[in-house]
Amino acid sequence: MNRRTVLLALLACAVSVHADQPFFFIQLADPQFGFAAENKDFALETANFEKAIAAANRLRPAFVIVCGDLVNKPGDPAQVAEYLRIASQLDRSIKLYNVAGNHDIGNEPTAASIAAYKEKFGPDYYSFRVGGMAAFVLNSQVIYFGRPVEELQEQRRWLESELARAKKAGARHLVVFQHHPLFIADPAEKDAYFNIPLAARREYLDLFKEYGVSHVFTGHHHRNGLAKDGPVEVVVNGPVGKALGPDPSGLRIVIVGDSGLEHRYYGLDQIPDRIDLRK
Helix, strand or coil, X not given: CCHHHHHHHHHHCCECCCCCCCEEEEEECCCCECCCCCCCCCHHHHHHHHHHHHHHHHHCCCEEEECXXXXXXXXXXXXXXXXXXXXXXXXXXXXXXECCCHHHHCCCCCHHHHHHHHHHHCCCCEEEEECCEEEEECCHHHHHHCCXXXXXHHHHHHHHXXXXXXXXXXXXXEEEECCCCCCCCCCCCCCCCCCCCHHHHXXXXXXXXXXXXXXXXXXXXXXXXXXEECCEEEEECCCCCCCCCCCCCEEEEEEEECCEEEEEEEECXXXXXXXXXXX
C-alpha cells in the first residue's frame, strides 16, 4: 500500500461522533508562511499558527481544517517544513485536514505541481464524514484556472458522485471546503482575483443546490465575509496568517447541531476558553 493510498484511507475514516451528537470544528485559512515578510522569514506566521494549534489542543474540536495557502512560495522547503512542524504539534486525537490553495500549487497549476503538493500535504480533493455531516474538500485552483483539464474533469465527476452518495446515505449536513470563495458579496459579481469565474461559479452553485450543500467554507481573501445564494452560504474566513482587512488574524469555530451550523470568527487573542455545545 503506497503513501497516497494510506492517506486516502485515513481521510475517508469518519471522526467518532454519533450522527445525533453535536460537535464543533475549527476552520483556519491562509497561514501562508512567508507572506508577511515577502519570503524573507516567517516569524509572524510561526507565532500565529502555533497560537492557533495551541488553542485547538485546549478546546478539543472534532477536527481542524486549513483552507489553503499553507505556504507563500509553492514548494519552498523551509516554508513547507515549518508548516508541517507546527501542524505536527496538534494532538494526534484531533484530525487535521489540508486544503490546496493557489500559493500551494501555483497560480497556473500543472500535473507536476499538484503531484508535489500531494507528496507533502496529502490529497488535493477528498471527502470525510463526521457524525451527520458529510464534508467535501476541493482543489479550487484548478476550477479557478480551468486547467489542468484532466484533473479538473476528474474532480468534477468525483464530486457529483460523492454528493449523490452522501445524499442517498442520509447525511444531514453537506459542507464544502475550498480555498477560493465562489463569490465575495453577490453570486452575479464580476470575475476577479478573489472569486471563482462566473461560468464555473454558476455551475458549482447549481450543483450544490441540487444536492443540498448548505455551506462553502473558504479563505483566500485574507478578510472575513459572509454571502448567500439561496440556501448556499459562502463563508470567507479571515487568515491565521497576515490579515488584509479590519479583522485580526484568527480562526473560526463552527458548531454542528441537529438544526444546522453556527459559526463565529475569533481573533487569536479573543479565543474562548471552552465551547458550549448546549446552546
